[in-house]
Amino acid sequence: MNEKDVQKESKKIFFIMLLIFCLLGFILKSLSYPIGVIVGYIICYINFILTIQFSNVILKEGHHILLIIFMFFSKVILMTLGFLSAILFKDYIHLLSVFFGYLITPITIQWLNFKTRKELK
Secondary structure (H helix, E strand, C coil): CCHHHHHHHHHHHHHHHHHHHHHHHHHHCCCHHHHHHHHHHHHHHHHHHHHHHHHHHHHHHCCCHHHHHHHHHHHHHHHHHHHHHHHHCCCCCCHHHHHHHHCHHHHHHHHHHHHHHHHHC
């Protein structure tokens, strides 16, 4: 499994989750549910790309503790901005759906691990 597999498969899982939240938004008559998933996935995707880029830099340059701290705080700040936008614009972005948007990449990684183990048996 590599980052290209995760990126490709996460788009499929994103569309499935978006469909579920569009249905939920239709039932509850609120567009904030699918918008929250979109915002959460965009931030999660950016965090994934940042992790890949920072990891490549750390592996090439060596172990720099300041770079690791900067990477961690940049990811936390980015996720905080997503939650903060959901709090400030609660009529347009639903907080819980942002949270589920954040989970798309971890769910994708677990799904790919499951598929890989299943293929090995």
